[in-house]
Amino acid sequence: MASLSLSLGLLVLCTLALVHCGPYDDRVRVWGISATNLKGDFLSQPDPYVKVWCGPAFGGMTSILKNQANPTWPGEFNFLDVIHKSVLKLEVWDDNVGPDHRLGTCTTTIYPGTHIETCHLKKGTVYYTYTYQKEQQQQKDG
Numbered sequence: 001m002a003s004l005s006l007s008l009g010l011l012v013l014c015t016l017a018l019v020h021c022g023p024y025d026d027r028v029r030v031w032g033i034s035a036t037n038l039k040g041d042f043l044s045q046p047d048p049y050v051k052v053w054c055g056p057a058f059g060g061m062t063s064i065l066k067n068q069a070n071p072t073w074p075g076e077f078n079f080l081d082v083i084h085k086s087v088l089k090l091e092v093w094d095d096n097v098g099p100d101h102r103l104g105t106c107t108t109t110i111y112p113g114t115h116i117e118t119c120h121l122k123k124g125t126v127y128y129t130y131t132y133q134k135e136q137q138q139q140k141d142g
């Protein structure tokens with residue numbers, strides 16, 4: 001029981017601290033999200049924001065940028081314990097007084113390395129960068 005508790009404790013510690021922890025180290029970072037030529041309702045500029053998923057894990061959403069057809073969102077999203085070949089999904093939304101309007105969705109299957117992605121919506125283009133850091137599980141003898 002003590003070793004199990006210790007293992008769980010270490011796992012929690014590793015997850016929180018983002019230190020190297022062998023098989024738990026596969027992670028994805030998404031950042032540098034921007035867009036051009038987004039369209040709002042009628043003649044108004046959109047108030048865009050982005051929601052980010054990696055596989056089943058919801059990473060959160062960006063801030064809402066008011067009246068911007070060409071937004072650049074600050075911040076980044078991090079996913080831990082990522083499953084190989086997960087689908088990274090970004091939904092672009094227009095914030096409204098009424099129901100928000102989805103401007104489009106970008107999906108890509110992740111591969112190890114850093115990738116600059118371009119995603120064409122019905123109206124507008126989205127750009128983002130992701131890094132998929134895949135650690136090999138290291139076997140050590142004795």
Ligand SMILES: [Ca+2]
Pocket residue numbers: 040041045046047094095096097
């Ligand atoms: Ca709006």
